[in-house]
Amino acid sequence: MLVRASQYFLPTWKEDPAEAELPSHKLLLRAGMIRKLAAGIYTYLPLCRRVLHKIETIIREEMDAIGGMEITMPVVHPAELWAETGRLQDFGPILGRFRDRAGREMVLGPTHEEVITDIARREIRSWRQLPLMFYQIQTKFRDEPRPRGGLVRAREFTMKDGYSFHESKEDLDQFYRKVYQAYLHIFHRCGLAVVPVEADPGLMGGSESHEFMLPSPYGEDAFIQCENRDYAANLEGAVSPKDEDPPEPLLPLEEVATPGCYTIEAVAQFLGVPTRKTAKAVFYRTPKELVFVVIRGDLEVNEAKLARALGTTELWPAREEEIAAVGAVPGYASPIGIKRDGVKVVVDDSIPKARNLVAGANREGFHLRNVNFPRDFQADLVADVALVRDGDRCPRCGGRLSLLRAIELGHIFKLGTKYSEAMGATFLDREGRPKPLIMGCYGIGVGRLLAAVIEAHHDEEGIVWPANLAPFQVVVSVLDPKRPELLALGEDLAQGLAEAGLEVLLDDRDQSAGEKFHDAKLWGIPVLVVVGPRAAAQNRVELERRRDGEKRAVEARRDPVLCAVRELLAQNG
RNA sequence: CGGAGAGUAGCGCAGCCUGGUUAGCGCGCAUGGUUCGGGACCAUGAGGUCGCCGGUUCGAAUCCGGCCUCUCCGACCA
Known part of the structure; x- marks a missing residue:
């Protein structure tokens, strides 16, 4: 095509x-691929659309290969459908809403579990129809x-979302592994070295989930990875074993004056102890109760892990008056001597491993030394609720963990029966009993993937597309198209390349040579064929490879040019 | 939602502090001409409610108030 x-x-x-700040954002705008509304x-302009089409083709091939069937669901959904699963509430203001002319509340689909589950409950009756993947x-x-x-x-973006239905947990497990592999293929084919990480299912619900992360300094997300590559997890789900303090005798409680020390840092400095020899109090509120978290002073609470440990999805920081109501003194709060009714005391598992800590005394201006758990106070729940830090130990091998910024390109979930139960999507199993369908769901941000490819493949002069994603494989640049013989030569060579099956951009614009060279680099087209007067005088054209600037001159005829272009493309990797 | 910054021609910016002719520069665009291998040159020209509303003033791009939009950091986020 030409x-x-x-x-x-x-x-x-x-x-x-x-x-624009990010390289991909700048280049998408500069190369004329997107425009902001x-x-x-954003609007995707023609050059962008061509690349998206290639990415989508890769995704379709991989989804079809594991038995996926492409469908298209509506963008506009009745709000009632979302009320069935409770997500009309849970999604909150993220959900775009409007009313139709009859006054019915409608939403703009942010994802499609509800819609596909509605299809499933109407159409799937028997285990014999399973499994299914859309x-x-x-x-x-x-x-x-x-x-x-x-x-x-x-806010508006293109997504590949897939949903599978199974008769058993085992069947879902098996299919989930196939999707996991298919996702690795997709990202690999897009030239990206993604890291699959264990993730928190969050709002989506379900038992197990993985994110596919591309490490990038400009990432909108982050994850934890072990130096030995045997563990990777997102921040909300990452765990790290806590070190036990070296044995030391448990000393008696002792109250000390610590005027004006409202933070852990201030107390630790005032008393001359490291922050890890302190216990910090952090307060939250759930719909049911006040939550008093006790955690080692050098650690932070991971609210996602805390919510999971409490079995809730709604968790907010407590207000000062709520804290005071249980007899705790903000700034000097202590788990010792508070009212226990209506308060749930959650102790991070760092605390049982520590000894002789400094904690608040529940008295303005005073702290306690030598606080020990469980000698001095009790917990309703002991759990790991700490945020993993850069440099912590790996739960698998003990190696060092590091925190990496990354772009989240895909996310897959074992949903289980969350949606099928809420919406009454059942099938008859092999024994003839009705059971809720077991589901999985699988997402890829297609536009984000395109941006990520640019983040990973660009230089100071522009984009450097992998050959299989480039909007065109070759650009034939006629330096002086006003000369009929040069234009004719360029057209003939471009035609020859196109007839051989390549996608060719013939740059016949009447612009200066420099501008055309710069544009070709900006667009990131893998091979440039220069048709200019200098080489043409010797019956030659010059080829240049985008990736490394390698140049070669070949005879200005169809066959040698095609041959050279193919070679340069093949070596493009 | 908290913090920071920005809004002047299609793009990038100056002017604003210290109010005062017709609001400027570079690029781009149009027309004509000269050029033609790494973002050419000459000439002529088009293009602006200075984000919006209000106030102060003889006079506001400029000072004051309110609002809107956009960007960045954070919170948030399948």
């Missing part, structure tokens, strides 16, 4: 736009509070 640049829409910019809402590539809308980085986090 496209003439003079008749195509390729609005490039010379300068970096003021609104509003915060986090997927779609479609526009989603989520009114995120902070869109950022162009396509890295948009």
